[in-house]
Amino acid sequence: MNEDSIILKTISLKKYYEVRSKFLKRIKQFVKAVDDVTIEAGRGETLAIVGESGSGKTTLGMVLGKLLKPTDGRILFKELDITHSLPNHLRGKIRIVFQDPYSALNPRLKIAYSLIEPLQTMSISKRDAVEKASHYLQLMGLPESYMNYYPHMLSGGQRQRVVIARALITEPEFLILDEPTSMLDASTQAQILRLLRSIKKEKQMTYLFITHNLAVARYMADRIAVMYAGQIVEIGGKNSIFQNPLHPYTRTLLSAYPPPNPRSQWNPIIPEELAVKYYENKCRYIDRCPFKIQECEKNTPTDIKVDENHYVKCFLYVKT
Numbered sequence: 315m316n317e318d319s320i321i322l323k324t325i326s327l328k329k330y331y332e333v334r335s336k337f338l339k340r341i342k343q344f345v346k347a348v349d350d351v352t353i354e355a356g357r358g359e360t361l362a363i364v365g366e367s368g369s370g371k372t373t374l375g376m377v378l379g380k381l382l383k384p385t386d387g388r389i390l391f392k393e394l395d396i397t398h399s400l401p402n403h404l405r406g407k408i409r410i411v412f413q414d415p416y417s418a419l420n421p422r423l424k425i426a427y428s429l430i431e432p433l434q435t436m437s438i439s440k441r442d443a444v445e446k447a448s449h450y451l452q453l454m455g456l457p458e459s460y461m462n463y464y465p466h467m468l469s470g471g472q473r474q475r476v477v478i479a480r481a482l483i484t485e486p487e488f489l490i491l492d493e494p495t496s497m498l499d500a501s502t503q504a505q506i507l508r509l510l511r512s513i514k515k516e517k518q519m520t521y522l523f524i525t526h527n528l529a530v531a532r533y534m535a536d537r538i539a540v541m542y543a544g545q546i547v548e549i550g551g552k553n554s555i556f557q558n559p560l561h562p563y564t565r566t567l568l569s570a571y572p573p574p575n576p577r578s579q580w581n582p583i584i585p586e587e588l589a590v591k592y593y594e595n596k597c598r599y600i601d602r603c604p605f606k607i608q609e610c611e612k613n614t615p616t617d618i619k620v621d622e623n624h625y626v627k628c629f630l631y632v633k634t
């Protein structure tokens with residue numbers, strides 16, 4: 315990717331949670347929710363993060379959204395190191411939208427106040443703030459009259475539109491969307507996704523789109539990163555990932571994804587439920603992998619370039 319067009323970049327980013335065993339309190343254990351993640355996202359692109367529950371998607375989003383401090387590694391925003399602090403002029407340039415529209419809005423605040431709240435730390439007059447609020451509300455397909463409503467007067471889909479308008483009001487360049495439509499019904503979800511796509515295009519924003527729904531990732535993404543046990547095990551262009559999935563985990567994920575033509579052969583591989591282990595000296599997927607080879611027991615796989623923009627962490631693709 316051209317350095318000028320990179321909006322956000324991470325270098326060996328880590329976020330470990332310390333967990334103490336109930337019985338052996340002295341023994342420190344870590345959940346390596348994000349472990350050595352190096353990714354970049356370019357201007358105007360949507361990078362989808364997919365992976366099963368607990369793979370670390372939300373933690374990654376929260377670290378990038380500056381809601382959690384990383385354990386190690388670096389975050390660069392347009393080449394500026396923002397790992398430890400975000401300079402004032404970048405306030406509002408990175409925003410995050412979560413899954414649950416019911417808990418995201420203060421029930422006692424009218425929509426207008428919820429919308430202008432993120433602007434309060436910026437030097438902007440109240441009048442301009444209200445004008446912006448009305449603009450973004452309408453951009454999200456809601457009438458201006460909703461400014462005077464309270465959250466309980468809105469449906470789930472309408473609330474999520476407000477939450478997105480609230481994120482957009484500071485004119486972010488990088489928007490993290492963590493399962494933003496997964497609590498909504500299918501038609502509301504489709505409307506909001508369509509809107510998000512057109513707004514991104516219009517404003518040349520960059521999205522980090524977290525989802526466990528591969529159909530949604532396929533619709534929204536330009537590139538897809540597959541996360542497993544805190545690591546990006548495969549990353550590539552959307553078509554590359556869907557047409558040529560390489561990592562055994564990606565293949566398992568895709569095998570559980572119905573093909574567009576229901577008459578075509580579909581034999582999903584249902585993975586065995588196994589606790590994730592954060593191995594250090596072997597492949598983390600080894601306990602579940604039907605294709606493991608000797609090498610997987612001895613070393614940790616690193617990124618192997620298989621194609622332009624397509625990388626996989628798997629010994630099966632090491633060229634000898």
Ligand SMILES: Nc1ncnc2c1ncn2[C@@H]1O[C@H](COP(=O)(O)OP(=O)(O)OP(=O)(O)O)[C@@H](O)[C@H]1O
Nearest residue numbers: 331333345347366367368369370371372373374526
């Ligand atoms: N505050 C915390 N303290 C300890 N462990 C945590 C904490 N938050 C998350 N974890 C653990 O970190 C791992 C990654 O969690 P995370 O919520 O990032 O996963 P996820 O991919 O977003 O999952 P989901 O698809 O269910 O939302 C999980 O094992 C989770 O239990």
Ligand SMILES: [Mg+2]
Nearest residue numbers: 371372373492
């Ligand atoms: Mg999550």
